Amino acid sequence: MKKIKIVIWGINVVLVAIVIFLALGKGNGTEPKYTTYTVKSQSTNYFTGVVQADEKNTVSAEPKSTDEVLASTQVTNGQRVIKGQTIFTFYENMSGEINSVNLEIRQINLSIQEVNKNTTKSADDQIELAKDQQGLADAQDKLNKLNKQQNRVVTAPISGTYYKDSEGNSYIYGNPVILGNVNEFSLDKVKVGKDVTVVKNNGKEIAGTYSQKDAIPYNKAAVSYYHFQVSTEETLPYGMHVQIKNKSLGYKIPASAVKDEDTVYLLKNNKKHKVILNLTKHGNDYYTKEDIKAGDKLVLF
Known part of the structure; x- marks a missing residue:
C-alpha cells in the first residue's frame, strides 16, 4: 500500500513538472502583440x-446708322491688342451740321469781340458777355461731338486677343x-x-x-x-x-505612431525597427514623402 502511494505521488510530481515545462516553453515562444497603423497611399486631389x-468683351464692326459706313478694320483675327488700341473706324458725313456749328461759333466770337471793345463794361455788357461765353462753350462741345460722330473710332476695351467668329461677331479675349x-x-x-x-x-x-x-x-x-x-x-x-x-503632403502618419517628433517604429516579421523620418506636421497628423511606402505597418503607442 505504501509502495502504491509512493508511485502515485511520483506520477503527480512528473505531471506537474510536465505542465510547468510546457507552460514555460509556451511562454518563451509567445510573440508580443502590437497595435499598428498601415500606411496608405499618398492622397492627391x-x-x-x-x-x-x-475677360471677354464684344467689339462691334456694325455701323450705328444707315448713314454710317465702316471705314477701316485695323486688326486681324488672332492679333494681340492693348487697351485703347484702335480696332475699327467709321465715317458718317456730318459736313452740313459741322458747317452750321462753325458758323455759329464765328458769330459768337464776333459778338464777344464787339463787347470787349468797350474798356468799361456796363452790367448789361457783362451779362451779354457771360451769355456769349457760355454759348461758345456749348457750340464747341457740340462741334466736338459732331466730329467724333463723323469719324467714330472703336478701341479695345481691354488688353487681349482679337477674334472674329464664323458668324461675324468680334470679341477681345483677355x-x-x-x-x-x-x-x-x-x-x-x-x-x-x-x-x-x-x-x-x-x-x-x-x-x-x-x-x-x-x-x-x-x-x-x-x-x-x-x-x-x-x-x-x-x-x-x-x-x-x-x-x-x-501637391501631396506625403504619407500620412498619426501622431500616436511618432516618438520624439521624428521617430517611428516599422514592424517587420513582428519585430520593431526604428526609423527616423523627415516629418512635417499638419493639424494633428504628420506627413513624410520619404523612407516609407504604402502598406508599411507602424507601431502605435
Missing part, C-alpha cells in the same frame, strides 16, 4: 479645368487662365495662393497657382459648386483641357 479668357469648378465637399482643397501642378493634354506638367475662388456657389443637382481659376507662367492656348493636381 485632382480637378479638371479648361483654358479660357479671364488673359488665358484655367477655369475649373469644385463641389462643396472639396472646397477646402482649393486655396487661393496655393501652388498646384497642371498636367497639359500632352501629359507635360507645369507649375500653377490657385488665383481666384468664387465666394458664391451655383447649384447643380442639389450640390453647390464653386468656380475657381488657376494661373500659370506658361501661356496656354484657349480651349486646352488640363488636370489640376494639388
